[in-house]
Amino acid sequence: MKIRKVLVTGSSGFIGFHLCTRLLADGWEVLGVDAMTDxxxxxxxxxxxxxxxxNAGFRCLNDRIETQGLLKEAMEKFRPDAVIHLAAQAGVRHSIENPESYVEANLIGTFRLLEAIRAFPPAHCLMASTSSVYGANTAMPFTETQKTDTPMSFYAATKKANEAMAHSYAHLYGLPVTMFRFFTVYGPWGRPDMAPFKFTKAILEDRPIDIYNHGDMTRDFTYVTDLADxxxxxxxxxxxRPAAAADVPVGDSLSTVAPxxxxxxxxxKSVRLIDFIAAIETxxxxxxxxxxxxxxxxDVPAxxxxxxxxxxLTGDRPQTSVQNGVALFVQWYRDYFGV
Incomplete structure (x- = not known):
């Protein structure tokens, strides 16, 4: 089988690391791009x-995706079969405190990527969005065909903008794009600013944990290797691109005017935050x-x-239970930090 090539932005991030690990295990040649921000x-x-x-199949560029010409040059030299765009300034609350960094990474950086794939089109571009785009929606479970017009944070707004930007490029230039909205991802090598990491660290150090909305919150917790798979x-x-609007299957979010x-x-599964904390305690x-x-x-309540x-589309879906996923995360945390 011919070795295929993929460019992954945000390759040294939490999700990017697990995705690249999976791709390399499957025999892909991977070019990662990561700014290694602080x-x-x-x-x-x-x-x-x-x-x-x-892994000999991996190489990396350490630079910001918003750097003029960086991604276009990488695409020209590497000529990947697929592009997976994960790089972004993450964090709901940080977007309130420092919104400009979200404009630079999430808006300008994604624009640079779209221009790069327009110049050197891959067979498929997959781009990370987030469940945060559902914002104030209350009808659950969230489906891809729901409106996403009420973002509750600037982070969510930039991700909604990314979806609109990508759709316009898909329509104008025939670029196949899949946006994936992920839900509360956790697991080994997780980000220290996220609740699973902060809760585990505080519990092991006998410090209090902050539980917002007095614990009346639920989340669809998704184990990171399930997401990567x-x-x-x-x-x-x-x-x-469908020939006509009537060709879009019921329940499919496929655009009527673009690939x-x-x-x-x-x-x-919607899991109570209190139950997730109980799994960490166990x-x-x-x-x-x-x-x-x-x-x-x-923030949103659910x-x-x-x-x-x-x-x-794939014949599969995430299914790691919170109990098993949390146990794997805590074991990694203990091993990594020696506690």
């Missing part, structure tokens, strides 16, 4: 990249000291994915 401890990113570099399977599900589709990637063997607080600005479209 939004959180760079040493974690450096260690992920060191592990990836041990789903992304890899979606590479082969290339959207095609463009949006796909949820979630565990299809895995650590310690009880949390709980500090209940009001809801934070930009998320829940309808992943039936993902299943129809």
């Amino acid at each position: 939004y959180y401890d760079v040493r974690l990113k450096e260690r992920r990249q060191e592990i990836l570099m041990q 789903s992304i890899v399977r979606l590479i082969e599900a290339v959207p095609m 463009f589709r949006v796909v949820n990637i979630g565990n299809s 895995a650590t063997g310690r009880l949390a000291i709980r500090n209940y607080l009001d809801m934070q600005p930009g 998320t829940w994915a309808d992943a039936s479209l993902l299943h129809r």
Whole structure:
């Protein structure tokens, strides 16, 4: 089988690391692009990249995706069969405190990527969106065909903008694009700014954990390797521009005017935050000291994915239970930090 090539932006990030690991295991040649920014401890990113570099099929450019000409030059030289765009400034609350970084990475950076794939088109471009685009929607589970016009944070707004930008390029230039909306991803090598990492760290250090909205929150927690598996399977599900609107299957988010589709990637279960904390307590063997607080600005009380479209396109869907996924994360945390 011919070795295929893929360009992955955000390759040293949490999801990017797991995705590249899976792609390399499947025999892909991977060119990663990562800015190694200091939004959180760079040493974690450096260690992920060191592990990836041990595979001869991986090489990396360490630069910002918004750098003029960077991605276009990389596409011209590497000529990947697929592009997977994960690089972004993440974090709901950080987008309220420092919105300009989201304009640079999420809007300008994505524009640079779209221009690069327009100049050197791959067979398929897959781009990360987020469940945060569902915003104030209350009808659950969330389906890809729901309106997403009420973002609750600037982060969500930039991701909604990415979807609109990508659709326009798909329509104008015939570029096949799949946007995947992921739901509360967790697991080994996770980001220190996210709740699973912060809760585990605090519990093991006998410090209080902050629980917002007084614990009245639910999330569709998705284990990171399940997410990576789903992304890899979606590479082969290339959207095609339909001949007519009537050709779009019921329940499919396929655009009527472009080779463009949006796909949820979630565990299809809405888990109470309190139950997720209980799973961490079981895995650590310690009880949390709980500090209940009001809801934070930009946050939403619940998320829940309808992943039936993902299943129809790939034949699979995420299914790792919270209990198993949390146990694997806590074991990694103990091993990595020696606690």
